[in-house]
Amino acid sequence: MKSTSFALALGASAMLSGAAAAADLGAVDTPIKLAVNEWTGQHVTTHIAGEMLKAAGYKVEYVSAGMMNQFQAIADGDIHATLEIWSSNVSDEYAKKVAEGTVEELGDLELDAKEGIAYPAHVAELCPGLPAWEALKACAPQFATAETLPQGRLVDYPADWGTPGADRMAGLDLPFKAVPAGSEAALIVELRAATERKTPLLITFWQPHWAMSAYDVKFVDLPEGEEACFTDPAWGPNPNAVNDCDFAPSRIFKAGWSGLAETWPAAHEILSSYTLAVEDQQPMMGAIDVDGGSVEEVVADWMAANEDKWRPVVDAALK
Structure with missing residues (x-):
């Protein structure tokens, strides 16, 4: 089976990568816990990130977490990263945790929302x-x-x-x-x-x-x-109304526990550099929601066919 052979390839790659750069990996025996939120696209995003971490030599666990209330668990170090936060739907708790220094933003996912x-x-x-x-x-x-x-x-x-x-x-x-x-x-x-x-x-x-x-x-x-x-009717092509424009843009970004970089240096770099194109995510969502595929199999097949899109991020973190 394609996904099985891919898993074996990842295992071999992980051993080689771990042997070459163990000093940069950090606590490889401690699993990195990734938040899994309520929608299929986020599952795809998270499992790709998880497989990249495994390819680098890490252990990964997926933890179910509500989008709006996950940030306390991240601040406490019970979850170590969340990979698809929408600016249009994020709780005030996120900004509070970033301000107090217990949650760190890990950059844009660059998913074109x-x-x-x-x-x-x-x-x-x-x-x-x-x-x-x-x-x-x-x-x-x-x-x-x-x-x-x-x-x-x-x-x-x-x-x-x-x-x-x-x-x-x-x-x-x-x-x-x-x-x-x-x-x-x-x-x-x-x-x-x-x-x-x-x-x-x-x-x-x-x-x-x-x-x-x-x-x-x-x-x-x-x-x-x-x-x-x-707010201003005078702005835009219709001087008599508001909303005479496109929707306000949404930003999609990543965040992690403040101890991530110290505990797993290479993982921090991988997750910070990780991006995902909407042209890649959407067909995987369809393969799951419409065709009935599992997240694990769909992601494994995509990664096997698109190694040029993710492998350089892993390799760069291990140099």
């Missing part, structure tokens, strides 16, 4: 001018349904997620009515149906998400979001 107004790629043929947002003014009738006529229809986030799509339609004065989806699954149904039937669809969506790759989803180019856009 984005929310926005989106459409399946084929829609560009039905609405010439996309991805420019201005194209939607003339194309709106093509997106209309019985419940939205004469306006176009935007499938927005479920109602309990807020109204970000509706806010953009109002802010940019676009002739679209936002209709909330019933759930995340309902958003996927809309994408699948539009892709299969080659019909118009405008939808509020985000990445990383496996559907972005599975259905070739593109984002509308909206005016770049700045703080003034959300």
Whole structure:
């Protein structure tokens, strides 16, 4: 089996690496504990990091931890790193722990997180001018349904997620009515149906998400979001409204226990240098959530096929 042979290769590599650079590894007999949060993408991110650490000669344990309440455990050294923190969804506890010096930020994951107004790629043929947002003014009738006529229809986030799509339609004065989806699954149904039937669809969506790759989803180019856009009507293309811009950008970053560098020097360097591209993460999410693969097998297969993307980070830390 491919993943089994990869595991054997990692074991051999770990022994060689450990023999060559034991002084830089630190406490190799003590497992490094990585936080596993509530969503599939984070599981992928964390297991790739874990396999990189194993390749360097470390022992790794995966510990289930809530995204919002994990930082006390990290500050206490019960968990040693968390690898996918979203700036749009992080508790105040994180900043407190960083300020007191018990949690250390480990740099950007460089995962290109984005929310926005989106459409399946084929829609560009039905609405010439996309991805420019201005194209939607003339194309709106093509997106209309019985419940939205004469306006176009935007499938927005479920109602309990807020109204970000509706806010953009109002802010940019676009002739679209936002209709909330019933759930995340309902958003996927809309994408699948539009892709299969080659019909118009405008939808509020985000990445990383496996559907972005599975259905070739593109984002509308909206005016770049700045703080003034959300507070000052005079800012932006519509002088009479706020929200006439793209979503506020999210940053995705990593953090660890303050004792990480002293206890495991090479591991600290590996985790600090570790990055992951959304083009790599999204298909793995689909292989797990849609195709039913396990995180361990999907990650092992990706690492075996993409050694050029992660091995140099490990090697650099062991020199």
